[in-house]
Amino acid sequence: MRRVPLWLTFVFLYVPIVVVVVMSFNAGDSPFNWSGFSLKWYGELAADEQIRTGLGNTLIVAAGSTALSTVLGTLLAVGLARHTRSKLLDAIATLPVILPDIVLAIGLLAFYALVQLTLGLYSVLLAHAVFGTAAVAAVVRTRLATTDPSLEEASRDLGANGFTTFWRITLPSLAPGVVAGALLAFTLSIDEFVIAFFTAGPQSPTLPIVIYSMVRFGVTPEINALATVLLAVTFTAILAVQRLTRLAGTR
Template identity: 60%
Template sequence: MKMGAGLKLHLVLFYAFLYVPILVLMALSFNRAGLPTVWTGFSLEWYGKLFTADPIIKAARNTLIVAVISTVLATVIGTALAVGVETRRKSSALDAVLFAPMIIPDIVLAIALLSFYSFLNVTLGLHSIILSHVVFNIAFVVAVVRTRMRNFDHSILEASADLGASEFTTFRRVLLPAIAPGVIAGALLSFTLSVDEFIIAFFTAGPGSSSTTLPMQIYAMIRFGVTPEINAMATIVMLVSFTLVLVAQRADKEVFTR
């Protein structure tokens, strides 16, 4: 079915509204003057200053630590949950519990996690942010991996069991390779969400810069105005996020093509 002219115009306006501000921000990160109103020439000066700023480098390192560890934990736990749920009797109540973190507003989840840590007298820091991101990301991993599990031939698991393989061997040699594209896509999505996440990290971080992540650092800097360094930092974060999303989508396509 051909797309009408009105629908095409609506689509163009939608994408323009969505991406033109991002493109403008990226362009300003290369503006020599550093002003949002005057273009004085192309320059990489702001990127050079960005990579020599200790608070930004430290915040980026904290973000990578949180993202990598939380992604590994969320992927392992989420994959195990997806396998367990899909191989058991279907339950809408269980599905609602699993996917609740995806639906609950971030601010509500952040307050709940902070209250939970306070109740247990847990000292806040990078470890509390990591655990919070694991809770937030598990649902996304489960959703992606379950999609993959619903699109492959389950009879190969029965064949493996009939040939005498144990449950662990069947999982390691048969099931895991079959759902690997979904696991990879879920991990990349989890990493992207963790890198970009601000509200939960802000509420569950400890005092001082030792647990400041990159989004928190950007927020602290932007309160005094948008500077060229912030534009450069936002450009890098967006490029990394877009790249990971594209890789995740490509891996996710394997869910339906393999």
């Protein structure tokens, strides 16, 4: 009996998600009324040109911004660990992850207008790389805190120059943190709506924007199916992040 509040909390958290997942297998047209099991909405989803474009755009943005964020974020974390003891700089570097999306979105839009950058897919990619970099830096930073600083000295002592040491010793020992950071940046980018909505060109909507425009004309089970797919992808990525950061911690 004492566990009832716990279960109720879980129900509160996951009922909406369970409803979406269950209804994505609905045979009927209604997103609410169950009328039998079917995978037909997944078929519709695969055939939907609009969604395919959106998904393609989203994957390009996510992959591109993740690649950019991973490189910049890792270098930022290593630089912060190596060359400063300022807690303020540390905080500023990782701030964009928790900054309200709308603030970042307006700021980026104003900035793009200022430098007269025409909005397109690359503007979303760059925008996502902003918070992605911060996210990677934050994850790699915690990993760096647990590595033995004498490893790099040992490498130099054994005859490796700065670059070789970074490539052969620093990076491999940070690898779990770097991968976890990259997965986090990827997940954050895939379902990011507000910033994409502000910075995407009209010809290049990402998947969340496509879904938003579809929902305006009513929710169909197709959306449920799409949500379920997204859920599966995100959930897998988060599990991988957790596992990798735990690995990073136990070493």
